[in-house]
Each structure stands twice: as C-alpha cells, then as structure tokens.
Amino acid sequence: MPATVDRLPEGAILLLRPDRLGDVLLTLPAFAAIKQHWPDRQVIAAVSRYTAPIVSACPLVDDVWALPVVDGRGRFDRDSWAGRARPAAVISYFSDFPNAFALWRQRIPLRLGPSSKLAQVFYNHRVVQRRSASVKPEWAYNLDLSHDLIRQTGGEPGSVPRAPFLQFRDSAADSRTAFAAEHGLDAEAPWVFIHPGSGGSAPAPTPADYARVASELAIGGCRFVITAGPDELPLANHLATAMADLSPLVYHSQGGLVDFAANLRHADLFVSGSTGPAHLAGALARPTATFYPSLPTAGPRRWQTLAPKDHRFAFIPPAGADPFDMASIDYAAVGRRLGAFLLSRND
Incomplete structure (x- = not known):
C-alpha cells in the first residue's frame, strides 16, 4: 500500500542491475516491491542489453533501459540519457565505479546503493549489507535496498513479492x-x-x-x-x-x-x-x-x-x-x- 506521506520527489524510479542473468532475476522481487509500493510511479529497470528482453517480460516494470555491455556489465553512456527525464530516485543493486559516477553526474536527487567499494561515495543514501557473509539469499539483500528506499521516503514495505515474476502473450x-x-x-x-x-x-x-x-x-x-x-x-x-x-x-x-x-x-x-x-x-x-x-x-x-x-x-x-x-x-x-x-x- 502506498505511504500516507510520500517524501519522494516527483519523477520516475530507476532500478539498476547491470550484471548477469541470474543476478538480474534475483533482483525481480526488489523491482516488484517498488512497483507494489508506488503503483502510480514509472518504474524503470536499467540492465544490460543481454538481459533487457527478459526484464521486459516482468509486468511490474514500466520501462527497460538496455545498457551497452562493457567488460561483461551494462554501463551508462552519454546516449543512455538522451531524451529522458531525470529520475527522482535510483537504486543501484550492484555497485561499480563507472555506473555510480554516471548517476552522480546526472544529479539524481536520491541515489541509494550498498555501502561497499569506493563507488559508495557517489550515493547520498547507503545501506550496510556485508553480502560476503552470505547470511541471506541474494534476493533478500536486493529486497533490503528497495525496502530502505520505501522507509527513507516515509513508507512501510508491504508483503514480500513471490514468483512468478514474468508474463507472456500466450497462456x-x-x-x-x-x-x-x-x-x-x-x-x-x-x-x-x-x-x-x-x-x-x-x-x-x-x-x-x-x-x-x-x-x-x-x-x-x-x-x-x-x-x-x-x-x-x-x-x-x-x-x-x-x-x-x-x-x-x-x-x-x-x-x-x-x-x-x-x-x-x-x-x-x-x-x-x-x-x-x-x-x-x-x-x-x-x-x-x-x-x-x-x-x-x-x-x-x-x-x-x-x-x-x-x-x-x-x-x-x-x-x-x-x-x-x-x-x-x-x-x-x-x-x-x-x-x-x-x-x-x-x-
């Protein structure tokens, strides 16, 4: 259910997961949690060109930005932002320096990511996770970031989204x-x-x-x-x-x-x-x-x-x-x- 008081600025919510297929699929519950909380907001997934088609089959994502692949990961370039409005917020579920820097350069008002690696300096909201301890499933670490954005903006997370996360044209x-x-x-x-x-x-x-x-x-x-x-x-x-x-x-x-x-x-x-x-x-x-x-x-x-x-x-x-x-x-x-x-x- 949407928050009674929503402190998120007007605009879309950008969700970044630029790495491998399995990693992206384990982020779908986190994507779904954002759309579940903000059903009237545009939710955009930024993923690599390889995984973009499958993310497009997720009904809880309104748009998909297919990023060119550099060194095995999707990466923002100048063309990524051409003709697109600046999002209100971004969650980086996987943090690397080039993408974090690109998000900072766009001056997105709320930039949230894990508190790890040098790239964290480009976020203005950080979540300590210590994923290397592996005490939670990967999908739960991703979901924690979505829940943090919801709480940062005055809301409370809803129920945990469950599979299936993909839909197709035929039954x-x-x-x-x-x-x-x-x-x-x-x-x-x-x-x-x-x-x-x-x-x-x-x-x-x-x-x-x-x-x-x-x-x-x-x-x-x-x-x-x-x-x-x-x-x-x-x-x-x-x-x-x-x-x-x-x-x-x-x-x-x-x-x-x-x-x-x-x-x-x-x-x-x-x-x-x-x-x-x-x-x-x-x-x-x-x-x-x-x-x-x-x-x-x-x-x-x-x-x-x-x-x-x-x-x-x-x-x-x-x-x-x-x-x-x-x-x-x-x-x-x-x-x-x-x-x-x-x-x-x-x-």
Missing part, C-alpha cells in the same frame, strides 16, 4: 500444447528439463552425473527435455547420448531469452547447476533442483532460486568433501528424492 496451457505437438511429447505427462550447461563460475555435474539422476528419477510416462543455449549443443548432445535409453528430447534454444523462458514454463521439474537458467525457472515458479558447491558465498543459502520453498531442492557435496567436489554427491539418491517429489505431485 501456459496453449504454449505447452504447441510445444508438445512440435516435439512429439505427451502434453499430459510430467516433463523434467535438464540443463547441463554452466555459464557461471560454479561447478556443475557432468553428463554422466545427470544421466544417473535421470535413471533413478524416471517414472511411468516421465519425459526428459535437455535444454541448450546457442553455444551449448555439443554438451546437450553428450548428455543425450548418456541418456539414450530414456529417449530424451534435445531442445536447442535459438529464439532468444524470452522464447526460452516461455518454454521453461512447462517444466514440471528443472534440474541444473547454479546458473542463469535455474534462476529463470525459479522466477517462473517452476520446481527447481540445483547443484551447488558447499561454500557459503556460492551455496544454496545465498544463491537459492525464487521457486516456492517446498518446490526448491538444493544439493551440495557432503560434509568432509572438497566444497567443489561435485563427484562426491550421491546422484542416485538425488534421483530417488526427485522421483518421489514428482510422484507426489502426480498423485
């Missing part, structure tokens, strides 16, 4: 029927999507590991869909060979992030390492089974998906194993646990 039912017809799948059967690729720094299971999970997970009528981005087809085909007895479908996504996300809606379970597609499935409120190293800074507490708690599974190396030793995970036990989950859903 999920119609899209599932079309996907089934195109790929020869039974639309009534449970579909398990497995994404063997890993675009981040976290280690992932091998194709043989995923095949072991699938062999234990398989239930009557269950179909497997192996997903692959534009450069991941060889890895997907390797996994398909390892799972040949289960007749998996290889879904090679070449239509862009929005098309890929629209099809992830159909996953009755999404299995992967800690990578962007896992967070995409979570943002769609699909059940996720994710493999992580056991380090706090890279583990499931910090990098959990946005899937509902009882539909979110996390697996790490056992106690005593090297934190990055993914081979030490009991993949057969993982498969049995996930199979029981699918059976309970079908019942």
Whole structure:
C-alpha cells in the first residue's frame, strides 16, 4: 500500500542491475516491491542489453533501459540519457565505479546503493549489507535496498513479492500444447528439463552425473527435455547420448531469452547447476533442483532460486568433501528424492 506521506520527489524510479542473468532475476522481487509500493510511479529497470528482453517480460516494470555491455556489465553512456527525464530516485543493486559516477553526474536527487567499494561515495543514501557473509539469499539483500528506499521516503514495505515474476502473450496451457505437438511429447505427462550447461563460475555435474539422476528419477510416462543455449549443443548432445535409453528430447534454444523462458514454463521439474537458467525457472515458479558447491558465498543459502520453498531442492557435496567436489554427491539418491517429489505431485 502506498505511504500516507510520500517524501519522494516527483519523477520516475530507476532500478539498476547491470550484471548477469541470474543476478538480474534475483533482483525481480526488489523491482516488484517498488512497483507494489508506488503503483502510480514509472518504474524503470536499467540492465544490460543481454538481459533487457527478459526484464521486459516482468509486468511490474514500466520501462527497460538496455545498457551497452562493457567488460561483461551494462554501463551508462552519454546516449543512455538522451531524451529522458531525470529520475527522482535510483537504486543501484550492484555497485561499480563507472555506473555510480554516471548517476552522480546526472544529479539524481536520491541515489541509494550498498555501502561497499569506493563507488559508495557517489550515493547520498547507503545501506550496510556485508553480502560476503552470505547470511541471506541474494534476493533478500536486493529486497533490503528497495525496502530502505520505501522507509527513507516515509513508507512501510508491504508483503514480500513471490514468483512468478514474468508474463507472456500466450497462456501456459496453449504454449505447452504447441510445444508438445512440435516435439512429439505427451502434453499430459510430467516433463523434467535438464540443463547441463554452466555459464557461471560454479561447478556443475557432468553428463554422466545427470544421466544417473535421470535413471533413478524416471517414472511411468516421465519425459526428459535437455535444454541448450546457442553455444551449448555439443554438451546437450553428450548428455543425450548418456541418456539414450530414456529417449530424451534435445531442445536447442535459438529464439532468444524470452522464447526460452516461455518454454521453461512447462517444466514440471528443472534440474541444473547454479546458473542463469535455474534462476529463470525459479522466477517462473517452476520446481527447481540445483547443484551447488558447499561454500557459503556460492551455496544454496545465498544463491537459492525464487521457486516456492517446498518446490526448491538444493544439493551440495557432503560434509568432509572438497566444497567443489561435485563427484562426491550421491546422484542416485538425488534421483530417488526427485522421483518421489514428482510422484507426489502426480498423485
């Protein structure tokens, strides 16, 4: 509910998250909290050109600024501000020096960001977070910044927004029927999507590991869909060979992030390492089974998906194993646990 006394100056609210897909998706609850509190304000997300299309599918963002990518991150340049009114406030959920300086140069009245790194000198409101301690999920750290802006301007935060955060033109039912017809799948059967690729720094299971999970997970009528981005087809085909007895479908996504996300809606379970597609499935409120190293800074507490708690599974190396030793995970036990989950859903 909007604040009774709103001390925020007139104008739009700019929300900056210029880094990787997973990071951006874990900021969607924070974006949603701002729109939830200020439904009549224009809420603008500034993200990299790569992630801009998927953020455009978030109904709680009114506009998206696609920033050119420099050194792997979106970055403001002179053209970013051409023809655009100065926002009333900006939240920088990820702070780096060039972007913080660009925001300061625009003289945006309220500039809020984390109290870390040299870039904090360009904000006039700062929040101490110490994210490296990893005591909260990443999405909660992001949400804290949105809540701070709400309180700074005289309001109280509302309920925590929940997935799904993305909408598409067609209904999920119609899209599932079309996907089934195109790929020869039974639309009534449970579909398990497995994404063997890993675009981040976290280690992932091998194709043989995923095949072991699938062999234990398989239930009557269950179909497997192996997903692959534009450069991941060889890895997907390797996994398909390892799972040949289960007749998996290889879904090679070449239509862009929005098309890929629209099809992830159909996953009755999404299995992967800690990578962007896992967070995409979570943002769609699909059940996720994710493999992580056991380090706090890279583990499931910090990098959990946005899937509902009882539909979110996390697996790490056992106690005593090297934190990055993914081979030490009991993949057969993982498969049995996930199979029981699918059976309970079908019942």
